[in-house]
Amino acid sequence: MRFKYGMLAPLVAVFIAVVGFPLLYALYLSFTDYKLTDRGAPDLVGFENYLSTFTNPAFWEAFGVTAVYVVVAVGLELVIGLAVALSLQKQKWARDVTRSMLLAPMFITPIAVGLTFRFLLNDQIGAIPELLRGIGINYDFFGPGRALFTLAFIDVWQWTPFMVLLLLAGLESIPKQPLEAARVDGGSPWYIFRRIVLPLLAPVLVVAILLRALDALKVFEYVYATTRGGPGTETQTIQYFTYQTGIQFFRLGEASSMAFVVLAVVLTVIVIAFRRLERNKSA
Amino acid sequence: MSLRKKSGRFAAGVALAGAIALTATACAGSGGPAEVTSSGLGDIPKDTSGTVRILMENVPDTDIVKDLVSEFNTVYPDITVDIESLTFDQMRDKLVSSFQSPDPAYDLIVADNPWMVDFAQAGFLEPLDERIDSTTDYDADDFFTPLTDITTVDDVRYGVPFYNYALGYLYNTADYEAAGLQVPTTLDELVSDVTTLKTADRAGIAMQPQRGYKIFEEWANWLFAAGGSIYDDEGNITLDTPEAKAALEAYIDAYQNAAPANSLNWAFDEAFRSVSSGEAASMISYNWNLPALNDPAGASGDLAGQFKLAPMPGGKQVLGAWSWAIPSNSGAPDAAWAFASWITSKAVDVERVSAGGAAIRESTLEDPAVLDDGFGADYYEAVKQILSDAAPLSQGAGGEEMIQAVGTELNEAVAGTKSVDDALRDAQSAAEKTQG
Numbered sequence: 144m145r146f147k148y149g150m151l152a153p154l155v156a157v158f159i160a161v162v163g164f165p166l167l168y169a170l171y172l173s174f175t176d177y178k179l180t181d182r183g184a185p186d187l188v189g190f191e192n193y194l195s196t197f198t199n200p201a202f203w204e205a206f207g208v209t210a211v212y213v214v215v216a217v218g219l220e221l222v223i224g225l226a227v228a229l230s231l232q233k234q235k236w237a238r239d240v241t242r243s244m245l246l247a248p249m250f251i252t253p254i255a256v257g258l259t260f261r262f263l264l265n266d267q268i269g270a271i272p273e274l275l276r277g278i279g280i281n282y283d284f285f286g287p288g289r290a291l292f293t294l295a296f297i298d299v300w301q302w303t304p305f306m307v308l309l310l311l312a313g314l315e316s317i318p319k320q321p322l323e324a325a326r327v328d329g330g331s332p333w334y335i336f337r338r339i340v341l342p343l344l345a346p347v348l349v350v351a352i353l354l355r356a357l358d359a360l361k362v363f364e365y366v367y368a369t370t371r372g373g374p375g376t377e378t379q380t381i382q383y384f385t386y387q388t389g390i391q392f393f394r395l396g397e398a399s400s401m402a403f404v405v406l407a408v409v410l411t412v413i414v415i416a417f418r419r420l421e422r423n424k425s426a
Numbered sequence: 427m428s429l430r431k432k433s434g435r436f437a438a439g440v441a442l443a444g445a446i447a448l449t450a451t452a453c454a455g456s457g458g459p460a461e462v463t464s465s466g467l468g469d470i471p472k473d474t475s476g477t478v479r480i481l482m483e484n485v486p487d488t489d490i491v492k493d494l495v496s497e498f499n500t501v502y503p504d505i506t507v508d509i510e511s512l513t514f515d516q517m518r519d520k521l522v523s524s525f526q527s528p529d530p531a532y533d534l535i536v537a538d539n540p541w542m543v544d545f546a547q548a549g550f551l552e553p554l555d556e557r558i559d560s561t562t563d564y565d566a567d568d569f570f571t572p573l574t575d576i577t578t579v580d581d582v583r584y585g586v587p588f589y590n591y592a593l594g595y596l597y598n599t600a601d602y603e604a605a606g607l608q609v610p611t612t613l614d615e616l617v618s619d620v621t622t623l624k625t626a627d628r629a630g631i632a633m634q635p636q637r638g639y640k641i642f643e644e645w646a647n648w649l650f651a652a653g654g655s656i657y658d659d660e661g662n663i664t665l666d667t668p669e670a671k672a673a674l675e676a677y678i679d680a681y682q683n684a685a686p687a688n689s690l691n692w693a694f695d696e697a698f699r700s701v702s703s704g705e706a707a708s709m710i711s712y713n714w715n716l717p718a719l720n721d722p723a724g725a726s727g728d729l730a731g732q733f734k735l736a737p738m739p740g741g742k743q744v745l746g747a748w749s750w751a752i753p754s755n756s757g758a759p760d761a762a763w764a765f766a767s768w769i770t771s772k773a774v775d776v777e778r779v780s781a782g783g784a785a786i787r788e789s790t791l792e793d794p795a796v797l798d799d800g801f802g803a804d805y806y807e808a809v810k811q812i813l814s815d816a817a818p819l820s821q822g823a824g825g826e827e828m829i830q831a832v833g834t835e836l837n838e839a840v841a842g843t844k845s846v847d848d849a850l851r852d853a854q855s856a857a858e859k860t861q862g
Contacts, residue, residue: 179522180548266688267700283688287841290691367515370691373637375838390519392827393544 173399180393192400202401204376205384206408212291212380213359216298220355221348223299224306229336231307232314246308248301257368260297264369287374294365294378302358306351313347314340349420353413360409381405464552464752464759468561468767475504476761480534481520483748484511486718487589490783491769497777498768505761514538525550530755534762536588536748539576539818540825545751546579547823552752552759553582561767568772568787570813577749585749586770589714589784592745592816593647594808595736596701596715597708598729601628609736613651616739617676620684623707630684632697632706633677635840640693642833643744646819647710648673651740657821663861665832666854674839674846681840690841701733702726710738712746713809714784717801735808737815745816747786785809824860831856 173192177185196202227245234241248256264284266272275282284293317340325335341348363382366372372379372387381401389398482488488511495507510532512520518541524531525545537545545551558566566574569587577585595616597609605623610616620630634640646656654669664670686692686700698715700706702725719726719733726733737743750766752759768774775783775790780799785791791810797803820828832853839849 179526180544180550182549265696267686267696267705272688281687283690285691286688287690287843371637373834373837374690374841375637375843376834377843387830391830392824393522 169399169402172396173403175396177396178393179390179395185396188396192397193404195397196400196404201376201379202381202384202404205379205381206405208291208377208379209360209362209381212295212298212362213356215292216295216302216359217352217355219295219299220303220306221352224303224310224351227303227307228310228314231311242311246304249304251301253301253364254368256297256301257365260293260300260365261369264293285370285374287377290370290374290378294362294369297365297369298359298362302355306355309347309351309354310344313344313351316347317343345423346420349416353416357409357413360405464756466556467760468557468559468564468763470502470760470764470767472502473504474502474761474764476533476758477506477508478533478758478761478765479531480507480509480536480765481517481524481532482509482511482536483517484513486714487748487778487783490778490781493781494769494774494778497774498765501768502761502764505764507765521545522550525753525755528755530753530757532753533756533758534766535751535753537585537751538748539746540820540829542576542584542749542751543579543821543823543825546582546584550754551584552754552756553584554586554752554763555583557763557767558583558586563772564767565772565789568789570786570788572745572813572816572818573747573749573786576745576747576818577751585751586766587786588748588750588770590745590747590786590813591712591714591784592747592809592812593643593710593738593743594713594812595708595738596711596719596733597736598701598704598732599734600729600732601707609734610739612739613648613673613676616648616651617680617684620680620708624684628704629686629700629706630708631680632692632700632709633681633685633689634692634694634697634709634711635677635681635685635689635837636691636693637837638830638833640833641836641840642829643746643819644710645673645677645836646744647738648677650742650744650817651738652676653740656817656819661821663828663854663857665857666850670850671846674836674850677836678840678846690837699725702729704729712784713812714782716805717782720801735805735812737808737811741811742815742817743812745813745818747818785813822861824862828857828860831860 172185174187174189175185176188176191231238231242231245263269263271266283272282272284283289321339321343322335325339330338361382362380363386366378366380366383367386370378372383385398385401385405388401389395482491488509492509495509498507499505518538520531521535521537521541524535525548537551558564566583566586570590572592573587573590574583577583577587595609601623602609602619605619607619607622610619623630634644649656649665649670652669652673654667654673655664658664681689686706689696694711697706697709697711698718701709702719713735716733716735718724720730722730724730750770752762752766756762769778770786772787772789775787776793776795779785779790779796782801785806788810790796791806797806819825835844835849835853835856838844839846844852
C-alpha cells in the first residue's frame with residue numbers, strides 16, 4: 144500500500160502544483176475585490192462577485208451565445224465527421240495520404256485560423272465572397288444574425304478532422320461479426336448503420352462530443368481575431384466576456400467568479416454525461 | 427483506518443489548504459516597486475550607465491525611435507537601450523505584469539491614452555514634474571497642450587508625449603476633383619460628399635464600425651462635427667444628446683449609402699487597404715497615415731501622392747497619444763529619463779518628425795527642416811490645426827471599459843439591432859456606470 148502511494152506521490156505533487164494551486168488561487172480571488180491595478184492584498188468580499196455574476200444579464204447572454212455556438216459547431220462536426228469517417232473506413236488506397244491531409248487544419252494555431260478567415264471572408268478582398276458573387280450570392284459573413292454561425296463554421300473547418308480521427312478509431316474498433324451477421328440476414332446498409340454501428344459507436348460518440356464541446360466552449364481566438372464580440376454582443380462568448388472583465392477592465396476577482404460559475408456548469412454536464420454512459424453500459 | 431490517522435490526515439489537509447490560501451493571499455497584489463533608486467532629477471550625467479528596457483508598440487514611430495538609438499549612444503555611451511516591440515493587443519497585459527513585479531521587465535514604457543489615468547492612480551508610474559522642470563532647455567510648454575493634458579493626472583505629470591494619433595479626414599484628391607467637390611467643412615457636407623463619391627466600383631468612405639474601440643474612435647469625430655462632446659466641463663458623460671443623435675444618424679446614413687458593402691466589422695487594416703487600393707475615396711484615420719498613403723513604395727502604388735489630410739468638418743477631432751513614462755519599479759529610472767528626455771528634446775524631435783514620426787511639439791512643425799521635407803508643408807499645417815483642437819476619447823479611470831461599452835452600443839445601432847435612441851441611452855448609462 145505504502146509503495147503504491149509512494150509511486151503516486153510525484154503525480155500528486157505535480158497535480159497540486161500545476162492544477163491545484165492555480166485553481167485554489169483563482170477560487171480565492173473570486174472571493175476578493177482584486178483588481179489588476181491594486182497594490183497590496185485585496186479585501187475579501189464573500190459571495191459578492193458570485194452574486195454580481197449570477198445577476199448580470201450580460202454574463203448569461205454570453206453564456207447563451209456560447210451554448211448556441213457549441214451546439215451548432217459540434218453538431219455539424221459530428222454529422223460531417225461521421226460521414227467522412229465512414230467514407231475513410233472504406234477507402235482502399237492512399238489512406239495515409241488522405242488522413243494526414245485531412246488532419247492538417249488541426250495543427251494550425253486557432254488565432255492564425257481566425258485571422259486567415261477574417262480576410263478570406265472580408266467582403267472586399269476576401270476570396271470566398273468573391274467566389275459567391277460569381278454565382279450571384281451576396282452574403283455578409285460577419286453581419287447581424289450571421290456572425291456567430293460564421294465563427295461556428297470556422298470551428299467546423301478546423302476541428303472536424305479531430306472528430307473524424309476519434310470516430311474513425313471507434314469505427315475500426317467495432318467487431319466485424321455483428322456486421323457480417325446482419326449482412327447475411329439481409330439488413331440494409333442504413334439498417335446496419337442505425338441498429339448496429341451507431342449503438343456500438345455510442346461510447347466513442349459521447350466522448351468525442353464531450354471533448355469537442357469542452358474545447359468549443361473555450362472559444363476565444365476566433366472572436367478576438369474577427370468580430371471582437373460584435374455585431375453588438377452577438378458573438379460575445381463567455382470566454383471573451385471573462386477576458387474583457389478580468390484583463391481589459393482589470394476586475395480579476397469578478398472574472399474569477401465567472402470562471403468558476405462556468406466550471407461548475409461544465410463539471411455538472413460532464414458528470415451527468417458520464418453517469419448516463421455508465422448507466423447505459425451496465426444496462 | 428484509525429481515528430487518529432484520519433484526524434492526522436484531516437489536519438494535514440487543513441494545513442495544506444491553509445498554506446495555499448496564505449500563499450494566495452500573499453500573491454495577490456504582492457507586487458509593487460522594488461526600492462526606487464531614482465534621483466528624480468532632470469539633467470542626467472553623461473557618464474550614467476545602465477540598461478533601459480523599453481516596451482513599445484509595433485508601429486512606424488517605434489522603428490524611427492530604434493534608428494535614433496545609436497545617436498543617443500553618442501551622448502550617453504554607457505546606457506544600453508533595449509527595445510522590445512509588440513502589437514497593441516499584447517502590450518497592456520505585459521506592462522501590468524511588469525508593474526506588479528518586484529523584478530520588473532521594463533524600465534521605460536510608452537502608455538496609451540486610455541491607460542494613463544488607471545496606471546497613474548494605481549501608483550505604477552513615477553511622477554515626472556521635478557524631472558521635467560529641472561531638465562535644462564527641455565521647454566515642456568512647447569508640447570501641444572491636448573497631449574500634455576493626457577499625461578497629467580490629478581495635476582501631476584506622469585509622462586511626456588511620444589507621438590500623437592489624432593484623427594483627421596484623409597481623402598483622394600483625384601476622386602474629389604473628378605467629382606467637382608471641395609473638402610467638407612460641415613457634417614452634412616461630409617455625408618453628402620461621401621455619398622456623391624460612391625460609384626459602382628468605389629466606396630465614398632471606408633468606415634471602421636467594428637464593435638468597441640474602433641467605432642467609438644471614429645464616431646466621436648462625427649459627434650464633435652455635430653457640435654457634441656463626450657464629456658461636459660465637469661467631466662460628466664454627454665452621449666445621450668440631440669447632437670449625438672444627429673451624429674449617429676449621419677454616421678449610419680454614410681455607412682449605408684457610402685461605405686463598402688458588408689463592412690460592419692471593419693477595423694483599421696481593412697479601411698486602409700480599401701483607400702490605398704483606390705476602392706474607397708476617403709477615410710477618417712490617424713493623421714500620420716498620410717505619409718504611408720503617399721509613399722510610392724507603399725500600398726498605394728500608382729495612387730501615391732494623390733492623398734491629402736484635412737481637419738474634420740467643424741475643426742475638432744479625436745485625439746489619442748502615446749506617452750513616455752517611467753514605471754515606479756523601474757530598475758534604471760535615471761537612464762530611462764535620460765533617453766525619454768533626449769528623444770523628446772526639441773532637436774531630436776525635429777529629426778524624428780522629419781523621418782515620418784508623428785508630431786508632439788509645436789516648434790517642430792514650424793522648423794524649416796521639417797516643412798521642407800517630402801511630406802509637405804500643407805500636411806504639417808493640417809496636423810497643427812488638428813492638434814490645436816482635439817479631445818481625447820476618455821478622461822477618467824476605467825477609460826478602456828467606457829470605450830468598449832459605448833462602442834458596443836454604437837455598433838448595435840449601425841447593425842440595426844438597436845434604435846439610435848436606445849443605443850445612445852444605453853451608451854450613456856453604460857459609460858456612467860464605468861465612472862462609478
